[in-house]
Amino acid sequence: MIQFSHVTVNYGYVPGALKDINLQLRDGDFTLILGPTGSGKSTLLRLIYMDILPSSGIVTVGKWTSYRITPRQINLLRRNIGVVFQDFKLIDNLSVFDNVALPLIIEGYRRKYIRRLVHTLLDEVSLLQSSEQRASTLSLGEKQRVAIARAMSKDPFIVIADEPTGNLDREASKNVLSLLERIHKNGTSVLMATHDYELIKDTPYKRIYMENGQLLPPDRTINIGKQKIRLLTQEE
């Protein structure tokens, strides 16, 4: 379970990147965070993998709590979370195989185990044929699929996806969403931030709306990009 209690984040002299957030995310849920650019979605996600710590309030992720976490524990926490980024964060000069294997190398697994698992994961994202290719040579859609395979290699309890379709065309975006849905069906929690309302409008998942660093109550209309959106209740 992930819990935010009265969480506020200030970036340097810019106050209120997040303002008094109270939120609870249950294990096994697929949750969507919606909101325009700059609304605080990425900040909220960065708090979960403790890339930043709250200025005030407490973030609890499983057994880890933000106010008494050590750098070593942050590393352990991150090894249990899969993160997918808009810009993929792949290492361009490494092969597809090495990019997916990296979390397993960090954990110190044996070569044989890594080879078997990485091949299985690449097969699942339909990129087994490209395993020896350099990451830099892939298309954007393929890069994101590699990033998802890398996130899954750690068998995480949650996958956090920060605008995973932000750089992709419609077809590639649908592929990425369907991959995340498959991950969710296998029992892993998924938390996806997006402002692509068109992509997720027919999905049945729990939604959280953000604007100006705050969670919005449902039953009102907001602007996301060029679209006017009526907010749905969380369970709608």
Added chain:
Amino acid sequence: MKLLFVLRQTFNNLWRERTPVTATILTIFIALSILIALFEVSWILYNQLHDLKKNMVVEIYLKTSISESGTARVRSMLEDQNTFDRIRYISKDAAADIFQEEFGEDINEILDENPLPPSFEIRLKPEFNHPDYMSILKKQLEEMPEVEEVHYRHSLIDKLENITEAVVVTGIFVLIILVFAMNLLIRNTIKLSVYARKRQIMVMKILGSGSLLIRMPFILEGAVEGLIGGILSASGLIIAHRFIASTFTMVNFPPRIYQILWINTISLGIVLGLLASAYSAGRFINKIHSKK
């Protein structure tokens, strides 16, 4: 797999940054060669000085007309000093025997008499083997009416001491500059490598990597630079030793000098490379984290 990953990263870095890496290796090579050569010269000079001091003899020539009681007075004065390892009396006859041994001629036959004065030959205890004490002793002895002259090779010792001191001082000065230059170049190479792999470092952190795994390729990079610089330096020094040994036959290097040079130069190169890169890697990687 971790080790393989670290080694691959290390050699990728070395290849990618080959120009600054080559400059660093050359600096290490030059710095180590000068460093070891200076150390060796200082060591040889110090040993020469030590041997000279250890074997240095002070000769106290007495008046030729000295009586037995006068000789006894000088001996008792010397014994009272308690600063000598050995006191040896050389009578006029003994001096003539030494002359004959050294020059193959009997002085009594050449000059019809023995003009050689009786003397004392003394060897100072090591702790008193100092030019200042020597000159005090010389003055004190020459004030005695029984003493004609006091001899010791102070000018050679003074000269050798001055040279040794100059070499050591220059050596320390050069050492500081070279270590500083070497450190600066290694730091620069590591800095370039770290910034070239900024993205990878950030990704590895997000994936939960410990800092040792991130730093290790950079630390090894410094060690490899030190190792190659050390090998080049040891090879250069060995060639120089062989040349000196074959050209100047009076120069004798200690036994096993090549093994000593090989082991010491390479170890020193690796240690210096490791220290400089470990310090730089930590510093620059931390900077990248805080800029995230």
